[in-house]
Amino acid sequence: MSYRTNKAQQNLLNQFLSEHGVQLSEETLDKLYQFADLVVDTKEYGNLISAKDSEKFLSRHIADSLVPFVFMGKSLDPSTSPNGSAQDDKLRWADMGAGAGCPVFPLAIAMPNVQFYAVEPRHMRVNFMQMVKEKLHLDNLTVVGKRFETSGLTDLDFISCRALSTFENDWERAQAGLKRGGTFVTLKSFNNIAHLENDPKVHIQKYELPEEEQVYALVTRGNNE
Template identity: 35%
Template structure:
């Protein structure tokens, strides 16, 4: 957890406790449901917790806002961000039932009452949100149409998609035809893992 404290010095003792508990729950769940690979599990704080929280380096979700996490898998990035922003409502969706059940179990074990989780596809979600987050589910041109109509009409400042991606995204962004702002995570984190990692922001319309 020292890594989290290093990059997020304002975390409370309760938040640090919850991050530690999340890693414990995630590790136990990963033994029965393959949420992440074994090498990644050995670097869970660096490659999953910190990576999820990277979104918080780019946007500060306002109190009372709502966030949709698409293709959440084992609850990433939604669960770590829900710990970071306890006054923000997170709705985590994935098409795989056993993963969503695992997310529901972990959220309940941690007492995260600002988290709901549902087995569904992004394009079938009917509610509207201030923000959408996701972790490299598909190419931007494929992904964005799924969530383009999921925003509340009276959006809050900074409303839109915050998409965790890696590598050279020049061609992918051009292909999508979207106006996107790319933030390099190497600007915030010195670990080698983050050299090619980015957050792509596409404003809500």
């Protein structure tokens, strides 16, 4: 199966984006389809994804990975700044425990003006991501083969993770690497973070994914301390 020809999955992804007022270029979409094919079809780096998830990789994993871009992308686009000029320095965004590349690769594809770091200690995953980076010519992404705590990455504008640990544990790991005023971004099942709804330091954006029953949440917290 190729996601570059799977119209049903493409339509689900595009419908999800359209419902949130997002339209991606054909070139960007094609890179996302290429990334999906590489994750699903590449076998020499171990089991990157389950057989069940491989059948809905665009509608489940790519759509989910793009949620930070869907809800935050406009605020990260230099063209929307008051003077309309590009930033001198790119925003710096690290993804902890990047695994096979979600959400960091879809985000890097969708936001070429942001410098991304895919941080992952497992050797096979690191080799896979490096191969994908080269195939897709993602000059705005660096693969870091270490645990985040030993990566040396500091003063970051954003740190993200997806399905890593509890919100509290993830925030604790990320906080030291964020610049003052930086933002921690994580994607969770809403049930796992419902206890945070009344926390004034946390912002929760609920969302649903195509053909998935549960409710998900984009959770952000600023490093203002």
